[in-house]
Amino acid sequence: MFMRRLGMAWVWLVYAFLYLPILVVIVYSFNASKYSTAWSGFTLDWYAKLLANTPLVDAALNSLSVATLSATLATLLGSLAAMCLHRYRFPGRKVLHSSIYVLTVSPDIVMGISLLIFFIALRMELGFVTLLIAHTTLGLPFVTVTVLARLAEFDEHLVEAARDLGASEAAAYRHIILPLTLPAVAAGWLLSFTLSMDDVLISFFVTGPSFEVLPLKIYSMVRLGVKPDINALSAVMFGVTIVLVLLAQALTNMRRK
Template identity: 60%
Template sequence: KGATLDWYVKLLGNTGLMQAAAHSLLIAMVSATISSLLGTFISMALHRWRFPSRKVIHTSLFVMMMSPDIVIGISLLVLFMAMSLPLGFWTLLMAHVTLCVPFVAITVHSRLLGFDRHVVEAARDLGAGEYEVFRHVVLPMVFPAVLAGWFMSFTLSIDDVIISFFTTGPTFEVLPLRIYSMVRLGLKPEVNALCAIMILVTAAAVFLSQRLLKEKP
């Protein structure tokens, strides 16, 4: 049989895959939003203030970015077990935020390094307060980087397998783990259709992220 869209239609009737896809989208969107807020705050704090642990935090961000997923996953699993936290939505969310925050922080911080501080000083000389300076000067400058960090975090979260394997439980199954379990038992056409959709979504997120990063401040 030639090319057909029948398997995409049948995919909608697979409640297990659809539920796992909904879980993955929920985790990806929430973790990307939280990571963008935390990463932006960290990057602006590192850029604006000089405090004793500044270099330690900056180095830690790079270490977390370069750490293998299996190391992060096992470390977080040990932490959650020590805290007696049941594995599920909240542990998975914390794990994905931990994974994504360094990428957002470094992305926004790189944008801030090219920021002309004279613009801020000029705004203050004209009588603008701290809130007005942030809202009308700083935020428009860094927003493309924040949005790029959001898309990057979304991509990292929705495609993650290893960290999700260690930090989620049977009550909250995400799509990559569902696909992995189905592939082990035999690949079905619905899985191929779903993988094609995931590739398109991921590629679109990466493309938008790169376009936003190329925008001049």
């Protein structure tokens, strides 16, 4: 009993360590004081000023567009790569399989510099396209690893039974493989989306002056101190994250029923 209570206390301590700083930011987004950390009253002015901050809103929309497109491309390419690595045998398969895991632990600064050199060699103008390619490259190995983990538990006899009943390769994938791997595919998309929205280092190297994204915009703003509208933006982003997680959990529960 004592060990159980000790374990529960440790769990709550870990959750407090993770979430208390976020809750502090959310609380201070309603603080009427602009510069002081002392509470001076409740206000929604910072949310109104956030909506009126056109450069910050534009940067947020740029980040959302890049994150959505890059996550979709990474999920499509990563799922196909995972399927090929799992089902087919070809020369260089083991090297390719190992290199996917290397990319997941590769430092962002190495990837950022290498992509910058690559784009310069191709004489590509830095901006939306280069950032999209970079973030797709960033998310692709994570999607591949996530889907591969799900395919490792997949029963290949289901596909063989479908093929024996006359289903084509495409039909077997659409009606059997895809529905069973859909949670992993969705998880890979969410992970890629989060990585893109959160990335600073790679974005710093591959985005140009004409296309500004939210992480770099926030980084340039907080160098002079954290302003209340940044707290409001953080609260909004955290709220959107909670909604997405709850929606994903609801969809998962519906599929189970």
